[in-house]
Amino acid sequence: MFMRFIYKFSSPPYFYAISGKMLPWLTALFFLLLGYGLYGGLVTAPADYQQGDSFRIIYVHVPAAWMSMFIYVVMAISGGIGLVWRIKLAEIVSISSASIGASFTFLALVTGSLWGKPMWGAWWVWDARLTSELVLLFLYLGVIGLYNGIEDKRTASRAVAILALVGVVNIPIIHYSVEWWNTLHQGATVSKLDKPSIHIDMLIPLLVMALAFKVYYVIAVLLRCRNELLEREPNGKWIDELLEKVK
Amino acid sequence: MRIIKQKRLGLILLMVAGIGIAVFFGLRAFNDNLMYFFSATDVIEGKSPKDHLFRLGGMVVKGSVIRQPSGLTVRFVLTDMAKEVTVEYTGILPDLFREGQGIVANGKLDANGVFIAQEVLAKHDENYMPPEVAGSMKNKPAETQK
16 A cells, blocks of 8 residues: 555656645745744744853754754665665655755754854864764765766666665764763753753744754755656656646 | 565665664774763773873862962862862863853863863753743752753
8 A cells, every 4th residue: 555655656757746736835835934933043032041142053053953864864765765666766865865965964064063162162073973973974975976976877876775774873873972972062952752951932943943944855855856857767758748738 | 576675675674783783882892982071980080091181071060160360270170970070271261161060171180180171161051941941940950961
């Protein structure tokens, strides 16, 4: 049942049509969430008792860091689906996620650095959290490099899926690094079993921003997948039919 | 066809599990090297390096900060709630430095067991709240720190 849905959704013409219909709605939703999240985070949320207004970079830093890990898992799982069931769309989703994920990882590292200097007193330290997040960036870059290094795109997708699956081991390391080892980075605030240790007025804009980032990722990955589909099979019959309709 | 797919899936799961186990043991082997700082207990028990720089982390004991009347030298006591180490530092402290705050200092022990710091970094906790909330629960914010 589930696999039948996957097969149907992953047929290029069906995917192309339905993603085209979804995009305007998603874009509207994204701007709504982003506007609300930014207003809430930068204007209505109170200043922190210790860090004052500087803590507001949390509204970019934390969602970006969450996305960097989330996208990696999506990339690895869809790569795995591509490996097992040889579904072309899964391969495309996997590789299309790589550069978006790399961008979020870079954003998390840069905003973290900008936050670290005034609060900790250092731009960068080699503690377990920062180092494992940097390794994540290198994994993404490795995936992108490997994909572009192999001429045949289906072979490349398979090689990349293996690399992505190997790197999955880094995800729990990033998350638990602050618990397993002494780090300069503080422990988890929101994603823990206990009640989040952040005031509710600060938490809501943070969650809205996280949702906005997630919707942005869906938009970006759909756009990239559509392009990649057209590029991979420029002579596909469904593309001709599509062009007929446009005319 | 079905069997081939199951085989592939099995191989992938086996690969991920194998790598997970390998990394787990690798990280355990290097556990001490992955610690960003030593605690006060490590220093008292002599686990910290004697002849080169290392980082010491802990909480600044309330009421222990003594500033010298002239210059930038400051002395304070760091604790991990079990043992205490005195730290001496000359320089500008980060904005977040205060009593009851977690910090990480980089430096060396002198002959008297005083930690001479060359660099002090502030470690902030994972709690975020408005000042008025922090004021109303003044008695306990520092205790939640790791």
